[in-house]
Structures are given as structure tokens and as C-alpha cells.
Amino acid sequence: SRSIRLASIPGDGIGPEVVAQGLKVLSAVLPQDVKLETESFDLGARRWHATGETLPDAELAALAEYDAILLGAIGDPSVPSGVLERGLLLKLRFAFDHYVNLRPSRLFPGTDTPLAGRPDIDFVVVREGTEGPYTGNGGSLRTGTPAEVATEVSVNTAYGVERVVRDAYERAQARPRRKLTLVHKNNVLVHAGRLWKDTFDRVGAEYPGVTTDYLHVDAATIFLTTQPERFDVIVTDNLFGDILTDLAASVSGGIGLAASGNINPAGAFPSMFEPVHGSAPDIAGTGRADPTATVLSVALLLRHLGYAAQAARVEEAVEADLAARGAARRTTDEIGDALAARVSG
Amino acid sequence: SRSIRLASIPGDGIGPEVVAQGLKVLSAVLPQDVKLETESFDLGARRWHATGETLPDAELAALAEYDAILLGAIGDPSVPSGVLERGLLLKLRFAFDHYVNLRPSRLFPGTDTPLAGRPDIDFVVVREGTEGPYTGNGGSLRTGTPAEVATEVSVNTAYGVERVVRDAYERAQARPRRKLTLVHKNNVLVHAGRLWKDTFDRVGAEYPGVTTDYLHVDAATIFLTTQPERFDVIVTDNLFGDILTDLAASVSGGIGLAASGNINPAGAFPSMFEPVHGSAPDIAGTGRADPTATVLSVALLLRHLGYAAQAARVEEAVEADLAARGAARRTTDEIGDALAARVSG
Ligand SMILES: CC(C)[C@H](C(=O)O)[C@@H](O)C(=O)O
Ligand SMILES: CC(C)[C@H](C(=O)O)[C@@H](O)C(=O)O
Numbered sequence: 001s002r003s004i005r006l007a008s009i010p011g012d013g014i015g016p017e018v019v020a021q022g023l024k025v026l027s028a029v030l031p032q033d034v035k036l037e038t039e040s041f042d043l044g045a046r047r048w049h050a051t052g053e054t055l056p057d058a059e060l061a062a063l064a065e066y067d068a069i070l071l072g073a074i075g076d077p078s079v080p081s082g083v084l085e086r087g088l089l090l091k092l093r094f095a096f097d098h099y100v101n102l103r104p105s106r107l108f109p110g111t112d113t114p115l116a117g118r119p120d121i122d123f124v125v126v127r128e129g130t131e132g133p134y135t136g137n138g139g140s141l142r143t144g145t146p147a148e149v150a151t152e153v154s155v156n157t158a159y160g161v162e163r164v165v166r167d168a169y170e171r172a173q174a175r176p177r178r179k180l181t182l183v184h185k186n187n188v189l190v191h192a193g194r195l196w197k198d199t200f201d202r203v204g205a206e207y208p209g210v211t212t213d214y215l216h217v218d219a220a221t222i223f224l225t226t227q228p229e230r231f232d233v234i235v236t237d238n239l240f241g242d243i244l245t246d247l248a249a250s251v252s253g254g255i256g257l258a259a260s261g262n263i264n265p266a267g268a269f270p271s272m273f274e275p276v277h278g279s280a281p282d283i284a285g286t287g288r289a290d291p292t293a294t295v296l297s298v299a300l301l302l303r304h305l306g307y308a309a310q311a312a313r314v315e316e317a318v319e320a321d322l323a324a325r326g327a328a329r330r331t332t333d334e335i336g337d338a339l340a341a342r343v344s345g
Numbered sequence: 346s347r348s349i350r351l352a353s354i355p356g357d358g359i360g361p362e363v364v365a366q367g368l369k370v371l372s373a374v375l376p377q378d379v380k381l382e383t384e385s386f387d388l389g390a391r392r393w394h395a396t397g398e399t400l401p402d403a404e405l406a407a408l409a410e411y412d413a414i415l416l417g418a419i420g421d422p423s424v425p426s427g428v429l430e431r432g433l434l435l436k437l438r439f440a441f442d443h444y445v446n447l448r449p450s451r452l453f454p455g456t457d458t459p460l461a462g463r464p465d466i467d468f469v470v471v472r473e474g475t476e477g478p479y480t481g482n483g484g485s486l487r488t489g490t491p492a493e494v495a496t497e498v499s500v501n502t503a504y505g506v507e508r509v510v511r512d513a514y515e516r517a518q519a520r521p522r523r524k525l526t527l528v529h530k531n532n533v534l535v536h537a538g539r540l541w542k543d544t545f546d547r548v549g550a551e552y553p554g555v556t557t558d559y560l561h562v563d564a565a566t567i568f569l570t571t572q573p574e575r576f577d578v579i580v581t582d583n584l585f586g587d588i589l590t591d592l593a594a595s596v597s598g599g600i601g602l603a604a605s606g607n608i609n610p611a612g613a614f615p616s617m618f619e620p621v622h623g624s625a626p627d628i629a630g631t632g633r634a635d636p637t638a639t640v641l642s643v644a645l646l647l648r649h650l651g652y653a654a655q656a657a658r659v660e661e662a663v664e665a666d667l668a669a670r671g672a673a674r675r676t677t678d679e680i681g682d683a684l685a686a687r688v689s690g
Contacts, residue, residue, distance in 0.1 A: 075532075081531050081532045081535075081538070081542075082531065082532045082533070082535040082538070085532040085533060086532075086533070086535065090533070113461075114460050114461060114570045114571050115459050115460065115461060115570075116458075116459060116460060116461040116462075117461075133478075133497075133499070133533070133534060134533055136535075138498075138499070138534075138536045138537070139536055140536045140539075140540065142503075144543070145503065146503050146504065146507075147502075147503060147504075148502065148503035148540060149500065149501070149502050149503075150501045150502075150536040150537045150539070150540040151482075151498055151499060151500055151501070151536060151537070152478075152498070152499040152501075152534045152536055152537045153483075153496055153497070153498050153499075154478070154483070154496060154497040154498075154499070155494065155496055156494070156495045156496070156497075157492075157493065157494050157495075158487075158490065158491050158492060158493035158494075159491065159492075162491075185584070185587075186426050186427065187420075187426045187427045187430040187431075188427070188430060188431070188435070188478070188479055188584075188587075189478060189483075189497045190426075190427045190431065190481075191483045191484055191485045191495040191496060191497055192483070192495045192496070192497045193426070193427070194485075194495070195485065195493060195495040197426075198489070217587075217588055218587050218588050218590075218591035218592075219591060221566065221588055221591050221592035221595065222591050222592070222594070222595040222600060225459045225460075225570065225592065225595045225596060226459050226595060226599075239530070239533075242530075242533075242562075242563050243562055243563050243566055243588060245563075246563035246564060246566050246567050247563075247566035247567070247570065247592070249567070250566065250567040250570045250571060251570060254571075255567060
């Protein structure tokens, strides 16, 4: 009989509330014969305040033994900026070689968009997750003086770019529209830009069925607001992907619905699934957090682990729930219950 | 009697067409006693194809003698990406120390926006223009091989950050809402981010009347689409400013209306004014280019040279013209004529 060993990192703010709903829906959708074992890891702001630890080696090693990780949200205003982001979230992405940061955007019926005319939005961003300006390379000289110089180094390797570009072509080829857009800024960032563009063109020769396009990142923001329907799969670097996926979330139902997977495609390490939103400390504990982004992240988790039918059931449940949402505000728990009922129904 | 010595760089594609209208409106709005001398510099794709030159030293030295520069657009698909951008446009911004890249966004009545509900948009982005990831620092190792490493280095100095942050505070203080938002990504780019945030806080102590705010660049894209009215003045680095101002242009009437000034506030070098849009080779020569962004850039030029009343006249003319625009399509020349008539009327 099959089993899933799942580590959860509920984290801070609304993290624990939304993770609870994600786990509820996961339990409800799994076939009876699949044994689900979950363990929760206490990491985040509370832990850091209590012990000064962000992610001890022993816990990193323990996490490596799971099939997947479900993360709620990390961060609190009481912790200096960067400590948890770099010491925990990015550490996990880098240690577990999550080079595909997968972020789908779809404008579901019944949801809000700031765009007039509700364009037809259904694309996925393949954001590189282990290189670029996120490596922590850089430093400062004469720090805090009027003569300070601070640098940040974007590191891009042929190895790192090729594997994510290849993954994006595979995804594009498996979708009906078969279109892949590279987003970069190769007219200014000429070294990294050349590596990305050359790799994109060279690998593309192996995928003759995929239509390709290139956009500078600044122009991409225009198209995301004026013609989002032109996108199918986007592949881009770590920082551009960060920016574009928040914008993509905004135009396609809001950050409360945006799911993501930090994926190690080969499965050498557990992949990690998390809503794109943050810990929202202002609404923590009020029952107002929408768990939908976490539930959609559970769908990505299911698909990654080979439960494609269950992933589709979760996505259909979300779609039906959103379409049926009235004006009445439901609590986090009520939304989780409704989704769990739909997937088991 | 007063005089303005203006260098124009019409450039490529629709550049010459829109610059002609900008000069027409400039002549029409200037008081009789101001002598306007203009000289056109032949730089851009045509020149590069003919001679291989982007911006020879002699022409850079000649340009330095002018009071200001009006640039149309640079770039053509026939020129490899980066050649003209770095060899001409960025070379001018860096050589003339244009550390304030000023980009106002305003949603004028009568214009299109992709946003539902036409929010009230009236803010200005102060984009750093001489540092960050735009310095050309970086390189590649084992280029073109499977073992390639390509880097891009963002260089940020206390000197460079403080002067642009100070300029932004001055601009915020002079506006009715007196609000300044710093946009960066200081939870990931911790070295540059700390320098920017510390400088922002320290200089802010000198401007107690200015309300301040900080946003990560990814979150800023959300607010630009959902609550653009929250922004008054934004200060940010060169790359984030590039991205945010295209998005800002998109939501506030489109790239066809977005003006910019590359400003050296102290006046040691000529400042350069240019529409944010590109050379649009697809519509070059058809008379369909909208010269409005160039005319609004002329307003920024006038204000920079001390002709505030004339700058306001140009902006009012644009506002009135946009409000009166019907469904009938006018040519580039007709729009220029209409604006020239309004400012001289
Ligand atoms: C919290 C932060 C480090 C993170 C990122 O920049 O990747 C977040 O914005 C995201 O998109 O997951
Ligand atoms: C053409 C390019 C180099 C330029 C930039 O990135 O600054 C343009 O996008 C702009 O915003 O003026």
C-alpha cells in the first residue's frame, strides 16, 4: 500500500491556519489505501525569538527524509528583514535544490481582478529558484560610512539555466497552446542575458512544436496588465520571477489565491509547496485568512507526487467553490471544510 | 535676453517623428524673448550600421555644451541587443551623471487604463540612474560552454544612494500629499537593501513633514495594480525603477503617454528628456505615433530649465487635448499641431 510522508512548516501569522486547511483537504482527497503521515516542524519567528535558530542542521537533515513539505508562511515584523527569509525559506530552497519555482496563474470565475474586462488568464511561470541575485553573493565595504559600497551579485550558470529552461519547454510542450516566453533584460544585463537567451534558443531547437517569444522584464509588466492572455508558460530568473508572479497573482484573483511549488524535479530532495502570500500578521487569529492558495499548493504537491487525478479534484473543488462564493464572508475553517467536502463528495 | 541651446537626438523608428512635434510645441510655448537654438545629432541604428559608431567622444563632448537634450527613441531589431542601449543611451545617462531618472505617472481624463474603476493615479517615480545593476559590472567565465558562469553586479554607493534619496525627499516635500515610498527588496538583497533603507531612514529624519513607507518590489507591483492612489513619490534603484515605471505607464494611460527626464540636478551636465516608449519600428513612418509622451517630456525639460509656467501650459494643453480626443484617429503631426495651437493660444 502507498504512503505519503509529509513535513509541514506552518510558520508565522496566518501560516498555521491555512496549513491546517491544506492538510484537511489533502486527507479528504487521498484514496483510502494511501497512508498519510504528517509531522509539523516548529520553525519561524517564534522559534527564532525563543532560541535564535532559523533552521538547524539536524532539522534540515530530518526534513530531507520526507516526500514533500507544505509550508504556510514565514516572517514577522518583529524579526529583522532578511533573517528568516534567508536563514529559513531561501535556505530550504537552496539546500533542497528547488530549481523550478512553479507559479500558475489562472483567473477563476467568481474572483476579483483589478483589470477591466476580465481577460482570459491561464499561464504558469517557471521561476528559477537557486541562482540569480538570490545567491547571497555580494557584500559591503566601509559599511555605514559615507564612502560605503554595497554590491549584490547575480550568479547564473549554464548548468542552472539549462535545467530550468528545459523544464519550462517540457511544461510548454504538454500544454494545449505550447508557447514559451523568456523574460529577462538582456539589453542591459548583457552577460546573464546572453546566457539565458542563448540557452533558450539552443534548447528550443529540441522542441520544434513550442512557439517561443522573448520579452524584456519591463515590457512583460505591460503585457501582464494589458494582454495577459498572450502568456502560456513564462520562464525567467529568480528575481524577475519574484516580481512577475506577484503582479501575475494580483491580476488573476489576488495574492490570496496564488499557489506555488518549489520543485526539485528529479526528486533527489523533497519539494516544498507554499502559498505565495506572506504571514499577514494583521489578520492572524481572526479567521479571515483565505486558505485557498494553500489548498491550490496542495494540488501542486499531489501532482508532483504522482496523484494527478486527486490534484485535478482539488483544483475543480476550488474552481467550484470560488464560482459559488456569495457575498457572505466565511471563516478560514469554513472555506477549508467546504473544499474538503467537495473533494470527498 | 534669454536663450536655450537644445540638442536633439531623434534616433530610430518613430523617434524623429515625435521629436519634431516636441520641438514644435517647445517653440510655440516659449516667450518671444527666449532664443531657442537647436541642433540635431545623428545617433542610433542608422549611424551604427553606417559607421559602427554609437557615441563617439567628440559628439559626447559636443553634447556636453548644450543646456538640455531631447531624445526620441533608440533601437532597432537589426542591431544586436545591448549595443545601442549600452553604447548610447546608458552611456549618456552615465557620462552626464543623470542620477535622477524622473518618471511621473498620472491618469488623465479621456485616456485608457487596463484597470477597472479608473483609480486616481498621480505619482512620480524617482529612479536612480547611475548605479545598481546598470553599471555593466559583471562578466562571464567559460563563455558558451556547459561550465559557463555569468555574473551581473549591482553596485550601490552611499554617495549615489544618498543624493537620489535626498532629491526624492525634496520632491515629496514640495507636493501636497508629502509621501515618499522606498521600493527595494531588502529581505533578499540584504547588502544593497540595508544601504538603501538606512539611508532612507537617516535622510528622512531631516524631512519630518514627509510620511514614509517601505515596500518590497514584488508587493509594489500589487499595489500599483490594486491601489495606485496610495503612491505619491516613489524612490527606487535603477532596475526596480525600470520595471515599475513600465508598469506605472501601463496602468496610467499607456506607454504612449509616459514622459521621463534623466536629470543631473546640479546642472554640471545637460539633462536629457525622453519618452519612456521605444522606437516602435512597426509603426514608424505611418503617422500613427502619438507624440504626447515626448511633449510631456518637453514639459519636464521646461521645468528643469526654470520655465515652470511654460511647463504647466504644456501639461494643461496635453490634459485638454486628451479630454477632447474623440474616436477619430489623428496623425502624429495633427496631434503636434493641436498641442502647439493650445500652448500658444
Ligand atoms: C519572502 C521572500 C524571500 C520570497 C522571495 O522573494 O522569493 C517571496 O517574496 C516569494 O516570492 O516567495
Ligand atoms: C532601453 C533600456 C536600456 C532602458 C532602460 O532599461 O533604462 C529603457 O527600458 C528605459 O526604461 O528607459
